[in-house]
Amino acid sequence: MGHTNTENQQLAWVNLAKAVCIVLVVVMHCENHFLQAKWIEGGWIFEQWHMLNETIRPLRMPMFFLVSGLLASSSILEPRADTERKRLLRPLYLYVVWGVILQALIPVLPEQTFFNWSEDNSLLAILLVAVAAWYMVALAVYYIFTRLTLGLPLWLVLGGCAVLSALAAFYETSLAGHQHKILRCAIFFVAGVRMKSLVLAYASSATVRRALTLLSLYLPGALICASLGTFFLIVDMLAVALGITLAAIAVQKAKALASVASWLGNRTLGIYLIHFLWLEMTLIALQSGAVSQLVGSFWLGMIYPLIVAAVIIPASIVTRDLLTKVGAWWLFDYPWERINDPESGALSTALHDPAILKRV
Numbered sequence: 001m002g003h004t005n006t007e008n009q010q011l012a013w014v015n016l017a018k019a020v021c022i023v024l025v026v027v028m029h030c031e032n033h034f035l036q037a038k039w040i041e042g043g044w045i046f047e048q049w050h051m052l053n054e055t056i057r058p059l060r061m062p063m064f065f066l067v068s069g070l071l072a073s074s075s076i077l078e079p080r081a082d083t084e085r086k087r088l089l090r091p092l093y094l095y096v097v098w099g100v101i102l103q104a105l106i107p108v109l110p111e112q113t114f115f116n117w118s119e120d121n122s123l124l125a126i127l128l129v130a131v132a133a134w135y136m137v138a139l140a141v142y143y144i145f146t147r148l149t150l151g152l153p154l155w156l157v158l159g160g161c162a163v164l165s166a167l168a169a170f171y172e173t174s175l176a177g178h179q180h181k182i183l184r185c186a187i188f189f190v191a192g193v194r195m196k197s198l199v200l201a202y203a204s205s206a207t208v209r210r211a212l213t214l215l216s217l218y219l220p221g222a223l224i225c226a227s228l229g230t231f232f233l234i235v236d237m238l239a240v241a242l243g244i245t246l247a248a249i250a251v252q253k254a255k256a257l258a259s260v261a262s263w264l265g266n267r268t269l270g271i272y273l274i275h276f277l278w279l280e281m282t283l284i285a286l287q288s289g290a291v292s293q294l295v296g297s298f299w300l301g302m303i304y305p306l307i308v309a310a311v312i313i314p315a316s317i318v319t320r321d322l323l324t325k326v327g328a329w330w331l332f333d334y335p336w337e338r339i340n341d342p343e344s345g346a347l348s349t350a351l352h353d354p355a356i357l358k359r360v
Contacts, residue, residue: 012258013247015265021064022268028053030305037286045301054226058239065185069192087143090334095136099126130177138182142189161187165233206248214242270320278312
């Protein structure tokens with residue numbers, strides 16, 4: 001019991017990091033409203049918000065996946081009976097379900113259809129990981145990759161992930177949908193799983209001086225990446241190191257922040273999946289005659305993503321709770337019982353092969 005309490009205290013900053021990342025994701029997704037709603041001076045406002053979001057890009061998803069790896073670490077390194085269901089089947093299932101939902105309601109390309117098997121078929125966007133729910137399939141891919149490489153030296157695995165990140169940067173415009181993001185962020189999930197104790201020790205020794213040093217290195221790198229429209233692994237690493245440091249300092253200085261962050265951090269899944277629908281409804285409202293006059297306000301545009309995020313995040317939480325209460329819990333969890341024989345199938349056998357999983 002004492003060990004659990006100690007670990008919970010060590011992980012207090014993790015919930016804050018998760019909460020901040022989901023807020024940054026929602027804010028980032030608001031920027032297209034300026035163009036879609038034909039906001040007055042929307043092009044200029046869009047450019048400013050896009051530049052800001054691109055500057056934050058090295059932190060947003062790399063940090064999210066590092067945190068995901070930290071939280072999955074124990075169950076991946078020491079698998080339990082439900083590990084495969086939670087870490088593999090559940091995210092894959094949610095990706096397919098929400099991929100279909102989002103493609104039906106907010107297709108990647110409006111002319112796409114589910115009914116004609118052609119290059120315009122909506123199912124292809126799901127198969128190519130082009131739909132917005134890509135985070136879920138990434139978790140499943142990382143689980144498989146991490147399990148299969150547990151028997152390899154950590155330096156070799158991280159080196160391979162660094163190569164994947166470099167390839168993602170080089171081929172970013174050539175890869176379909178969100179594939180480059182999955183390649184880019186693999187190193188952070190693996191680090192969260194296999195370097196958990198080191199990451200926690202790093203967080204526990206966080207100082208303001210370190211934060212300022214990292215910030216002075218990160219900002220120039222992030223601005224360079226934003227101006228070039230690409231990313232570099234070293235900048236991503238600086239961003240994550242800064243994020244860990246700031247989150248750790250924040251929970252140390254403001255104890256009350258930990259409980260609020262924990263509440264929000266434990267609801268990120270519902271926020272992530274549902275906020276896409278609320279964003280679309282917000283856009284429809286902006287385009288309607290009732291509130292179309294809002295798009296004429298320059299100053300409202302400058303803070304619009306912050307206002308919308310403050311509304312959509314609670315709305316997504318409430319929507320998730322309501323859907324769960326009326327029996328639609330299967331939208332957020334794997335509905336079938338775990339397969340009785342986890343050793344059946346080539347993939348499952350590989351994931352449970354002691355020779356593969358032997359730690360070094």
